[in-house]
Amino acid sequence: MTAQILDGKAVSSTIKAELKERVTALRERGIVPGLGTVLVGSDPGSQWYVAGKHRDCAEVGIESIRRDLPESITQEELEAVLDELNADPACTGYIVQLPLPAHLDTDAILERVDPEKDADGLHPTNLGRLVLNVNRPISTPLPCTPRGAIELMQRHGIELAGKHVVVVGRGVTVGRAIGPLLTRREFNATVTLTHTGTVGLDDLLRTADVIVAAAGVPGIVKASAVKPGAIVLDVGVSRETDPETGKSRVVGDVDPAAADVASWISPNPGGIGPMTRVQLLTNVVDTAERLNP
Numbered sequence: 001m002t003a004q005i006l007d008g009k010a011v012s013s014t015i016k017a018e019l020k021e022r023v024t025a026l027r028e029r030g031i032v033p034g035l036g037t038v039l040v041g042s043d044p045g046s047q048w049y050v051a052g053k054h055r056d057c058a059e060v061g062i063e064s065i066r067r068d069l070p071e072s073i074t075q076e077e078l079e080a081v082l083d084e085l086n087a088d089p090a091c092t093g094y095i096v097q098l099p100l101p102a103h104l105d106t107d108a109i110l111e112r113v114d115p116e117k118d119a120d121g122l123h124p125t126n127l128g129r130l131v132l133n134v135n136r137p138i139s140t141p142l143p144c145t146p147r148g149a150i151e152l153m154q155r156h157g158i159e160l161a162g163k164h165v166v167v168v169g170r171g172v173t174v175g176r177a178i179g180p181l182l183t184r185r186e187f188n189a190t191v192t193l194t195h196t197g198t199v200g201l202d203d204l205l206r207t208a209d210v211i212v213a214a215a216g217v218p219g220i221v222k223a224s225a226v227k228p229g230a231i232v233l234d235v236g237v238s239r240e241t242d243p244e245t246g247k248s249r250v251v252g253d254v255d256p257a258a259a260d261v262a263s264w265i266s267p268n269p270g271g272i273g274p275m276t277r278v279q280l281l282t283n284v285v286d287t288a289e290r291l292n293p
């Protein structure tokens with residue numbers, strides 16, 4: 001079997017076209033959605049992701065507010081920047097690009113974001129609402145990668161109800177947040193959360209109808225652990241230097257040979273990354289519409 005491709009680039013282009021129409025309608029009513037980004041330091045990956053977020057905004061008509069800050073910033077100085085964005089009426093929602101430098105308290109920073117402006121859905125209040133299932137139909141932002149991953153499957157006509165999803169990885173942006181979403185009645189999947197400390201991971205993976213590989217460990221999902229016909233989402237992002245070209249490249253969590261066993265697979269790059277980005281725009285437009293019914 002050769003797996004069909006879950007094409008995140010194509011789906012995100014479609015969604016961006018839909019969002020552009022929604023933004024145009026908002027602008028016609030005098031409402032201009034604005035997305036803020038807060039970037040600390042000069043990590044090349046984070047700089048690339050933030051630049052991409054601003055390109056996306058320009059494409060759909062969302063205003064960009066950008067705060068690029070030095071690596072040396074103190075906790076107090078960073079919190080003051082967040083307080084400004086919390087008070088800025090031009091900012092519909094904003095994100096703090098992760099990871100932050102080690103001297104900063106990430107939990108305290110995420111908690112400082114006004115939950116109403118939390119475009120990433122990572123504020124404890126919004127994650128709590130997700131777990132309590134009070135976030136329906138769409139009243140507060142949902143974490144971008146989990147929601148984007150589900151949308152990618154839905155837009156390819158994949159029915160999740162009754163499926164057993166095995167998630168690999170316990171990080172806050174994906175692993176911990178995707179279970180509460182997938183087990184909502186609207187999706188009705190059954191979820192097993194595993195991680196790098198799970199004993200018998202391969203045996204659990206072989207029971208999965210859907211694998212969400214988000215551990216950030218290259219090759220943690222082996223082709224031999226994928227049930228024939230399973231759906232495989234490769235979310236993990238690691239970087240390595242290509243020995244032939246000397247260039248840095250993205251490596252996912254899934255053994256490429258899994259494409260010979262699975263029925264559907266998300267490429268990496270080109271699968272979940274673009275869906276993460278477009279979900280961020282969706283969160284901003286949803287918020288602008290919710291605040292201006």
Ligand SMILES: Nc1nc2c(c(=O)[nH]1)N[C@@H](CN(C=O)c1ccc(C(=O)N[C@@H](CCC(=O)O)C(=O)O)cc1)CN2
Nearest residue numbers: 049095096097098099120144250269270271273274276
């Ligand atoms: N505040 C946040 N920080 C981080 C998040 C997040 O959701 N919120 N997720 C990641 C980084 N990220 C978004 O910020 C992100 C990762 C990857 C992509 C993407 O489009 N990737 C491309 C490949 C890019 C490459 O070659 O490096 C793809 O998959 O096709 C977009 C956004 C951590 N931080």
